[in-house]
Amino acid sequence: MSGNTSPASAEKPARPPFLQRAVAVVLSGNTVTVTFLAFLSALIVGALIIIPATPAAVRAWQSFWEAPGEAFLQSWWAVANAYGSLFLGSVGSPRVILEALGSGRTSDIVNAFLPLSETLVSTTPLIMSGLGIALAFRAGLFDIGGQGQMILGAVGATIAGFSFPSLPAAIHLPFAILAGAAFGAAWGFVPGVLKARTGAHEVITSMMLNYVGLNLLTWLLTTEFVQAPPRDQAISRTVVAAARLPHIAGPSLRMNAGIIVAVLLVLGVGWLLQRSTLGFRFRMIGANRDAARVAGVQIERHFTLAMTLAGMLVGLAGAFMVLGVDYRMSSLYGGTIGFDGITVAILGRGTPLGVGLSALLFGAFTAGGRTMQVNTSIPLYLVQVLQAVLVLFVAAPGVIRTIYRIRLARVGGRVFGGWAG
Amino acid sequence: MRLELQGISKRFGDLVANDRISLTAEEGEIHALLGENGAGKTTLMNVLDGLYRPDEGTIQIGGSPVHFANPGEAIHAGIGMVHQNFMLIPVFTVAENVMLGFERTSRLGFLDRRRARDEIRELSRQFGFEVDPDAVVGELSVGQQQRVEIVKALAREARLLILDEPTAVLTPQETDELFTVMRRLRASGRTILFITHKLKEVLAIADRITVIRQGRVIGTVQPAQTSESELASMMVGRGVELEVKKGPARPGEAVLEVGNLTVLNDSGRIAIDGASLEVRAGEIVAVAGVQGNGQTELSEAITGLALVIGGSVRIAGRDLTGAPPKSVLRAGVANIPEDRQRDGLVGDFTIAENLVLDVHDEPPYSHWGALHWQAIFGVARERLRDFDIRAHSVQDRVRTLSGGNQQKVIVARELPRRIRLIIASQPTRGLDVGSIEYVHSRLVEARDAGAAVLLISSELDEVMSLADRIVVMYRGRLAGPFETASLTREQIGLLMAGSTAAAERTGETP
Numbered sequence: 001m002s003g004n005t006s007p008a009s010a011e012k013p014a015r016p017p018f019l020q021r022a023v024a025v026v027l028s029g030n031t032v033t034v035t036f037l038a039f040l041s042a043l044i045v046g047a048l049i050i051i052p053a054t055p056a057a058v059r060a061w062q063s064f065w066e067a068p069g070e071a072f073l074q075s076w077w078a079v080a081n082a083y084g085s086l087f088l089g090s091v092g093s094p095r096v097i098l099e100a101l102g103s104g105r106t107s108d109i110v111n112a113f114l115p116l117s118e119t120l121v122s123t124t125p126l127i128m129s130g131l132g133i134a135l136a137f138r139a140g141l142f143d144i145g146g147q148g149q150m151i152l153g154a155v156g157a158t159i160a161g162f163s164f165p166s167l168p169a170a171i172h173l174p175f176a177i178l179a180g181a182a183f184g185a186a187w188g189f190v191p192g193v194l195k196a197r198t199g200a201h202e203v204i205t206s207m208m209l210n211y212v213g214l215n216l217l218t219w220l221l222t223t224e225f226v227q228a229p230p231r232d233q234a235i236s237r238t239v240v241a242a243a244r245l246p247h248i249a250g251p252s253l254r255m256n257a258g259i260i261v262a263v264l265l266v267l268g269v270g271w272l273l274q275r276s277t278l279g280f281r282f283r284m285i286g287a288n289r290d291a292a293r294v295a296g297v298q299i300e301r302h303f304t305l306a307m308t309l310a311g312m313l314v315g316l317a318g319a320f321m322v323l324g325v326d327y328r329m330s331s332l333y334g335g336t337i338g339f340d341g342i343t344v345a346i347l348g349r350g351t352p353l354g355v356g357l358s359a360l361l362f363g364a365f366t367a368g369g370r371t372m373q374v375n376t377s378i379p380l381y382l383v384q385v386l387q388a389v390l391v392l393f394v395a396a397p398g399v400i401r402t403i404y405r406i407r408l409a410r411v412g413g414r415v416f417g418g419w420a421g
Numbered sequence: 422m423r424l425e426l427q428g429i430s431k432r433f434g435d436l437v438a439n440d441r442i443s444l445t446a447e448e449g450e451i452h453a454l455l456g457e458n459g460a461g462k463t464t465l466m467n468v469l470d471g472l473y474r475p476d477e478g479t480i481q482i483g484g485s486p487v488h489f490a491n492p493g494e495a496i497h498a499g500i501g502m503v504h505q506n507f508m509l510i511p512v513f514t515v516a517e518n519v520m521l522g523f524e525r526t527s528r529l530g531f532l533d534r535r536r537a538r539d540e541i542r543e544l545s546r547q548f549g550f551e552v553d554p555d556a557v558v559g560e561l562s563v564g565q566q567q568r569v570e571i572v573k574a575l576a577r578e579a580r581l582l583i584l585d586e587p588t589a590v591l592t593p594q595e596t597d598e599l600f601t602v603m604r605r606l607r608a609s610g611r612t613i614l615f616i617t618h619k620l621k622e623v624l625a626i627a628d629r630i631t632v633i634r635q636g637r638v639i640g641t642v643q644p645a646q647t648s649e650s651e652l653a654s655m656m657v658g659r660g661v662e663l664e665v666k667k668g669p670a671r672p673g674e675a676v677l678e679v680g681n682l683t684v685l686n687d688s689g690r691i692a693i694d695g696a697s698l699e700v701r702a703g704e705i706v707a708v709a710g711v712q713g714n715g716q717t718e719l720s721e722a723i724t725g726l727a728l729v730i731g732g733s734v735r736i737a738g739r740d741l742t743g744a745p746p747k748s749v750l751r752a753g754v755a756n757i758p759e760d761r762q763r764d765g766l767v768g769d770f771t772i773a774e775n776l777v778l779d780v781h782d783e784p785p786y787s788h789w790g791a792l793h794w795q796a797i798f799g800v801a802r803e804r805l806r807d808f809d810i811r812a813h814s815v816q817d818r819v820r821t822l823s824g825g826n827q828q829k830v831i832v833a834r835e836l837p838r839r840i841r842l843i844i845a846s847q848p849t850r851g852l853d854v855g856s857i858e859y860v861h862s863r864l865v866e867a868r869d870a871g872a873a874v875l876l877i878s879s880e881l882d883e884v885m886s887l888a889d890r891i892v893v894m895y896r897g898r899l900a901g902p903f904e905t906a907s908l909t910r911e912q913i914g915l916l917m918a919g920s921t922a923a924a925e926r927t928g929e930t931p
Contacts, residue, residue, distance in 0.1 A: 274792075276791055281781075284767055287767045288766070291764055293764075294758055294764045296747035296750050297747075
């Protein structure tokens, strides 16, 4: 507003397109406070869902006029019970853990650590898909194709995992992982190269590829090559033992080497973004495409590269689920891990560490949600609502600021960008 | 209509944009508001316009206090604002634009265009606008569009006109015409608040001048009792060297050779139409012209950013026509882009990161694809000191710096390399006087060290004081080159408006 644009040069857009701005807000906007308050708000919203979903609480409210205290008490119990189960299912009971360690009995220890193991099992693919989406974010790209990339990664790992029954584990496992990575990368490369060559928007192309991937899986599960004999169910052949990830906490806990790889990937992507020239260029493009072009960066090539790397990371999520937990695919394999990568990346603000932490939180939600569903009448969907509300508050920081009346000077400066002059 | 502001303050968080500003503009007065970018002029105008509400202070119009909740109320009170960026709809006619928001309809509900046309003709006759009510706004020149804005304000019965940097987009002749219109408006009893940072203009037209600096009124003076240098030091807060000190150029061999260049702009129209140009080592060649005549595309074509469809660009003897930006940069070209925030800097990056935007992949800043942050920070600290960039540390985000310091970051990135050619596009636009001085002296220094400098500027003063030779750009064509000393301001003005007659009267250098 201070006179840098003239009517004559106003042909170029003064503001970056909406998606780019949205990404910028998510990546830059927020503080720890906002995240914490968003979390708190999500829990409050969750409580408002828990109460009507608990029969005892509903009955108490129906007889509110006879015993108003009872209504509040029952509501409190419902909420405490649900969140308590969530915690027990994801972290476990500190008392039980201490007692088990004290007793030294293996079976007790295994049971005590079961919730943590389950949390980490759920966390592993979330970290990988979250890292992929976050990497694309940082380069200014919206990868909506996580679902397809995840499925393709699983397909690649499964096929490589059952196809070579005689390979030794030292070769077979890395090969299966690489196959998953390559399949996922291919599913990211396509929208990347389409954007670079034709300008086709990656949101649309990557989203369409989700359907292609999903139906490709459905079809593969009917082919003789992939479908497990006797071919009466939509289930793939099983990955041989040599291609399976080793368990790292004993055979009865599902926790496997995937979580170690996931942590290494967090460090690797962190290095890439902060310490490498390639990551520097990704960030440059993500923060200001025009300046990157003027500085001599070949934007198009980097679009392709960023989407390919993103697809590879998300593909690894599918690969590690197959090789570490399920050993075979069914139709609709992987659930929503590909989409959850988007929410993890947003909650983690596109930083690798943030992605790791939000994946851990969502992993805990998933593991705890199952226990909650068993112990209470609250369905697992509550967990998804909690995740959605949490991300909603984080992605729309203005909502949290309005609710809690936080004023951030930086944001003020942006809103009133035209004070100067 | 008399306007009186008393103790107007406006804060944004910790930032005091207006600090107890008081000023009075009498009826039938042209009152200039002079200040640098960031001094608080635009904030004050937005307070007057009803966009912002002041935190303190009162506004009185014609003796009675007013409070505006929105721009509509300001318009009703007789305030007409002519913004720097015109608020016109290009596909509408002049009459339709003037009616917009105040549409009058006939009894059957049809728009009453005839009345709008008559009104525009009447205003044109009265004040000498020469505006055709049926012309489509998008096809008018910038100067004519500005007049439409003024007509629009007058049609809404504005008694107080606020002109925000109205001359920034005009040729010298158009500026003179605007001044004529302003004098007639004054004679009709209207009050004009003229916002600008151009010293010559306020001395030429204003009845009184109020200077503001850092949100405060420094003083109100009359043109007859002041001078350019006094106004400049009031604006800046210290003595200022207005003239650029430079010796005669000692040009060497040609570094930049542009031959018969034809370039398309983003929308696929011809932006440069067979332009030829030569810049030699050790000289500054300026491309003068009103904004939007192809200057942007010229710098983009040389740096490999625009689509060249004909002609050639040679730099230091190498053919770099249509070469990618990286090759051009590697050939020893320093680029100071026109829009520094869009093209020159990454606002969310730190100063250190911005200082290596285009060299991050070269030693000592990186080896084998890994950045060496120690080297990057080390060099950044040196540059911060050498180029007098005012910041807490090299880790400050560039977005938080003032315009002048942002430009210094670009200069500090581009000039210390081994460079043969500098392309400086509008290098001082929006900068404070101190930073302008600084950028100018650095460009002259680089020239004296043997670099070829191509200066693209729409500020005539800058062109006249810096350039050794001048070419003038109009609708994608170049006139010249001319030796700077052989041209008068008036001749350049005529060339900027597309008159070729002016060229014949001056000696074109081969």
